[in-house]
Amino acid sequence: MASDLSDRAIAAYETQAGVLRSRYDAVTTDDVLSGVVDILPKPPVHVLDVGAGSGRDTAWFATRGDRVTAAEPVSAFRAAIEARVPGAAVVDARLPDLDGIAGPFGLILVNAVWQHLTAGARVAAVARIAALLAPGGQLILSLRHGPVPEGQPVLALDPDEEIARAVAAGLELRRRVAAPSHQPQNIAAGVTWTWLVFEKDMQK
Numbered sequence: 001m002a003s004d005l006s007d008r009a010i011a012a013y014e015t016q017a018g019v020l021r022s023r024y025d026a027v028t029t030d031d032v033l034s035g036v037v038d039i040l041p042k043p044p045v046h047v048l049d050v051g052a053g054s055g056r057d058t059a060w061f062a063t064r065g066d067r068v069t070a071a072e073p074v075s076a077f078r079a080a081i082e083a084r085v086p087g088a089a090v091v092d093a094r095l096p097d098l099d100g101i102a103g104p105f106g107l108i109l110v111n112a113v114w115q116h117l118t119a120g121a122r123v124a125a126v127a128r129i130a131a132l133l134a135p136g137g138q139l140i141l142s143l144r145h146g147p148v149p150e151g152q153p154v155l156a157l158d159p160d161e162e163i164a165r166a167v168a169a170g171l172e173l174r175r176r177v178a179a180p181s182h183q184p185q186n187i188a189a190g191v192t193w194t195w196l197v198f199e200k201d202m203q204k
Contacts, residue, residue: 017076045106055081096125104134
């Protein structure tokens with residue numbers, strides 16, 4: 001199940017892939033995940049990196065010793081990930097369906113993706129993610145806040161609404177933390193983030 005919103009987002013990423021790879025790689029995963037890194041499960045764990053982009057975070061998890069699957073619908077990004085992280089499984093898949101992805105995963109990272117999904121797609125996406133998580137597995141989710149560039153397929157997000165959706169899907173909130181942007185372009189634009197960490201019940 002795709003949407004016009006996600007289709008337009010993917011088309012925009014395809015067009016700008018080269019520029020965006022440089023922007024993503026100018027920031028470290030340690031900085032991006034600084035508000036949640038202490039709560040991540042100890043490696044090795046089976047990780048799903050959703051909307052993996054340049055492969056920056058995929059590579060970081062692989063270096064930890066994790067087994068990583070990268071779900072990335074943008075062909076230029078998939079090629080970059082395959083070259084950068086030869087041991088990763090790279091799949092042409094998008095939310096909310098994540099077709100071709102099989103769990104269970106001990107950790108699912110969804111960074112800078114949620115704003116491209118409609119409310120209905122977010123309901124379906126969090127249910128799909130919950131189904132892919134192993135008991136005790138974690139979802140790390142970032143929510144974008146701030147001005148929307150003209151013509152960009154980006155929606156405003158309410159953390160309380162997204163928490164309620166995740167809880168309804170059987171996940172428990174472990175952490176909520178506000179964070180600044182690290183990319184200079186986002187800093188200049190006044191973009192900020194909320195990071196949410198959820199855990200799936202050990203009995204489910």
